[in-house]
Amino acid sequence: MTQEDTRATNERLRSLPAVDKVVGSMGFDGPQARATAMARRALDEARVEVRQGSEAPDFDAIIDRAETLMIEELRMGLVRVINATGVIIHTNLGRAPMGSEQIRAVIEVAGTYSNLEYDLSEGRRGSRYAHATRLIARVTGAEAAIVVNNNAAAVLLTLAALCSGREVIISRGELVEIGGEFRIPDIMSISGARLVEVGTTNRTHLVDYERAISPDTAAILKVHPSNYKVVGFTSTVPARDLARLATGRGVTFLHDLGSGLVTDDAPADFTGEPLVQVALEDGANVAMFSGDKLLGGPQAGIIVGHTHHIIQLERHPLLRVLRVDKMTLAALEATLRLYLDGRTDEIPLWRMARTDADELERRARAIAEELREIGSIKVEAFPTRSVAGGGSLPDVEVGSWAVALLPDRAGASELQRSLRRSDPPIVARVEEDRVLLDLRTVAPDDDRTLAAAIRRVLG
Numbered sequence: 029m030t031q032e033d034t035r036a037t038n039e040r041l042r043s044l045p046a047v048d049k050v051v052g053s054m055g056f057d058g059p060q061a062r063a064t065a066m067a068r069r070a071l072d073e074a075r076v077e078v079r080q081g082s083e084a085p086d087f088d089a090i091i092d093r094a095e096t097l098m099i100e101e102l103r104m105g106l107v108r109v110i111n112a113t114g115v116i117i118h119t120n121l122g123r124a125p126m127g128s129e130q131i132r133a134v135i136e137v138a139g140t141y142s143n144l145e146y147d148l149s150e151g152r153r154g155s156r157y158a159h160a161t162r163l164i165a166r167v168t169g170a171e172a173a174i175v176v177n178n179n180a181a182a183v184l185l186t187l188a189a190l191c192s193g194r195e196v197i198i199s200r201g202e203l204v205e206i207g208g209e210f211r212i213p214d215i216m217s218i219s220g221a222r223l224v225e226v227g228t229t230n231r232t233h234l235v236d237y238e239r240a241i242s243p244d245t246a247a248i249l250k251v252h253p254s255n256y257k258v259v260g261f262t263s264t265v266p267a268r269d270l271a272r273l274a275t276g277r278g279v280t281f282l283h284d285l286g287s288g289l290v291t292d293d294a295p296a297d298f299t300g301e302p303l304v305q306v307a308l309e310d311g312a313n314v315a316m317f318s319g320d321k322l323l324g325g326p327q328a329g330i331i332v333g334h335t336h337h338i339i340q341l342e343r344h345p346l347l348r349v350l351r352v353d354k355m356t357l358a359a360l361e362a363t364l365r366l367y368l369d370g371r372t373d374e375i376p377l378w379r380m381a382r383t384d385a386d387e388l389e390r391r392a393r394a395i396a397e398e399l400r401e402i403g404s405i406k407v408e409a410f411p412t413r414s415v416a417g418g419g420s421l422p423d424v425e426v427g428s429w430a431v432a433l434l435p436d437r438a439g440a441s442e443l444q445r446s447l448r449r450s451d452p453p454i455v456a457r458v459e460e461d462r463v464l465l466d467l468r469t470v471a472p473d474d475d476r477t478l479a480a481a482i483r484r485v486l487g
């Protein structure tokens with residue numbers, strides 16, 4: 029490098045603005061320290077470029093870079109997104125959102141001490157599960173209950189506590205993967221129970237189970253087909269028949285229900301899932317389900333059944349490993365109370381499921397009307413179908429309405445990507461070259477935010 033070059037480089041480095049000046053011009057009202065860190069990084073990058081022989085970037089370019097870094101940094105954490113997929117229980121987007129009553133319960137216990145494991149009438153140690161258990165029993169009619177981290181944990185604990193070292197019979201049609209690495213055979217092997225497969229993928233008969241029962245059999249397990257449907261030449265054994273067989277032969281009948289529907293006033297489209305109450309009436313000794321699928325509460329695994337079985341689960345060391353925290357229990361209790369009080373409209377899942385298509389059409393038309401004129405992209409209201417999702421009701425679709433974006437030059441997936449990058453990020457579907465923003469899963473309060481984001485992306 030010549031002396032001349034060195035002098036020019038130093039000149040350019042000196043021309044770069046001070047950190048404070050960059051921070052002062054950044055459009056940002058969060059913590060000062062974060063803005064300062066990003067301004068430093070933007071300036072560091074500029075220095076590297078100058079040393080490699082580039083011109084110094086101008087002031088606006090540095091501000092731009094610092095702001096971009098800021099946005100990227102914010103994105104690295106857990107952030108709210110607008111779910112415009114129409115999939116109500118979207119596992120990747122956090123499953124069931126909670127309503128104000130449920131959230132209030134979480135906030136209350138999060139910020140104070142509580143009687144989590146303290147018996148206030150006796151003044152001594154109590155059970156963490158006692159409060160929720162009473163409510164679960166009232167909602168489902170179960171004799172006893174326990175709560176763990178999620179339904180996968182519920183299945184694991186049940187098998188480990190009741191079947192370890194012995195055989196568990198299950199239909200080949202139910203050896204399923206629920207997604208996210210939950211595979212029944214894997215859970216079974218971790219639990220120490222031995223899997224005995226009966227029947228075929230499409231057909232299993234009562235006699236298949238009957239023949240498989242041996243002195244080593246601990247239980248028959250039925251797994252609800254949550255996210256798939258075997259169609260055509262099929263046959264499965266009803267829970268009631270399995271329960272009768274199990275009782276007659278002195279083995280336990282376990283029923284993994286998956287979704288955990290507990291209300292019989294669900295919209296007609298959602299009644300395909302087994303009711304927890306009915307599964308118990310049908311003779312399940314132990315049944316398990318998720319807290320954040322069709323219950324509409326926090327992530328949790330709820331196990332219901334006979335007292336003497338639940339006691340065995342309570343005594344198993346895995347319960348401590350799989351235990352839920354106070355915020356989960358608070359949210360779960362609030363959720364169960366909403367069912368008991370007949371206030372299911374305050375559970376967002378049911379509010380979204382029940383919104384009628386006319387209402388969604390009106391909202392879609394209002395947004396489309398407002399955005400019609402933007403750029404070269406056509407915006408229109410478009411009828412579509414939403415699904416329950418999250419491993420429930422695999423064949424059920426509900427009529428819905430979307431805001432459809434019909435891109436011209438930029439492709440639909442490019443537009444979908446830009447929406448994901450907006451603030452808040454918007455997750456949409458692409459169907460036949462259209463970007464569809466299904467309003468069933470968008471809170472009405474978010475319509476304005478959604479419209480503004482589309483305007484920015486298209487503008």
Ligand SMILES: *Cc1c(COP(=O)(O)O)cnc(C)c1O
Nearest residue numbers: 178179180206252254286318419
């Ligand atoms: C969803 C599901 C699970 C797993 O439940 P998580 O709460 O996600 O752990 C297990 N079994 C069935 C049948 C399911 O549908």
